[in-house]
Amino acid sequence: MRKAIIAGASGLIGGLLLDDLLQCSDYKEVVIIVRKELPIKNQKLKQLVIDFNKLDNYAEEITGDVIFCCLGTTRKKTPDLSVYRKIDHDYPLHLAQIALKNHIDQYHLVSALGANAGSSVFYNKIKGETERDITAIGVKCLQIYRPSLLTGDRKEKRFAERLAMGIFKIIDPLLIGTLKKYRSIPAKTVAEAMYKQSLIKQEGIFIHLSDQIKQLS
Numbered sequence: 001m002r003k004a005i006i007a008g009a010s011g012l013i014g015g016l017l018l019d020d021l022l023q024c025s026d027y028k029e030v031v032i033i034v035r036k037e038l039p040i041k042n043q044k045l046k047q048l049v050i051d052f053n054k055l056d057n058y059a060e061e062i063t064g065d066v067i068f069c070c071l072g073t074t075r076k077k078t079p080d081l082s083v084y085r086k087i088d089h090d091y092p093l094h095l096a097q098i099a100l101k102n103h104i105d106q107y108h109l110v111s112a113l114g115a116n117a118g119s120s121v122f123y124n125k126i127k128g129e130t131e132r133d134i135t136a137i138g139v140k141c142l143q144i145y146r147p148s149l150l151t152g153d154r155k156e157k158r159f160a161e162r163l164a165m166g167i168f169k170i171i172d173p174l175l176i177g178t179l180k181k182y183r184s185i186p187a188k189t190v191a192e193a194m195y196k197q198s199l200i201k202q203e204g205i206f207i208h209l210s211d212q213i214k215q216l217s
Helices: 012-023 052-061 081-101 122-135 159-174 177-182 187-198 210-216
Strands: 002-007 027-034 045-049 066-069 106-110 141-146 204-209
Touching: 002 012, 002 081, 012 027, 012 187, 027 052, 052 081, 066 081, 066 187, 081 106, 081 122, 106 122, 106 187, 122 141, 141 187, 141 210, 177 210, 187 204, 187 210, 204 210
Parallel strands: 002 027, 002 066, 027 045, 066 106, 106 141, 141 204
Antiparallel strands: none
């Protein structure tokens, strides 16, 4: 019986992962780290309402077997790039440092296909830097997931994303061989892969590309 911590439970992948963990019998307790309480009630659930800029103040309460980090934002929601970096890089990195300090063996990070610290594309660069810096922390088991375009029902409507989903419905079957990793992927599939991987006792760094995530789910 295990205890999980989720950061980013209000997002698409994090919300689906939370559903999986609350319904399964493998986890006896699920702690979600949130800015404001979510309208969810469950005997297994504890909501830790925090100021992410003061994560150290809550470190003693962030304990368990695994941290799932599903934090992320968009340029539309967060046009200030310094704030964007905090959400996509600084907070996940700080959580990894807490994981190491509190002997949390597993850290699961949602990144993105194309993550590259040397990229000239801001989004890919931030994701790559986050992966690089968390890898350097030295958590016993680091699982990194790099999904391509996510499909699923988001709370907020994103016109460009809906348009891309429509296009990918047409081109997904054409992406074969080494191009399979570029096919769109349901957020539910990513959440299920994270849950299943967390049940396997492993040590080391594991990077899962989009097509590999589908095989793990």
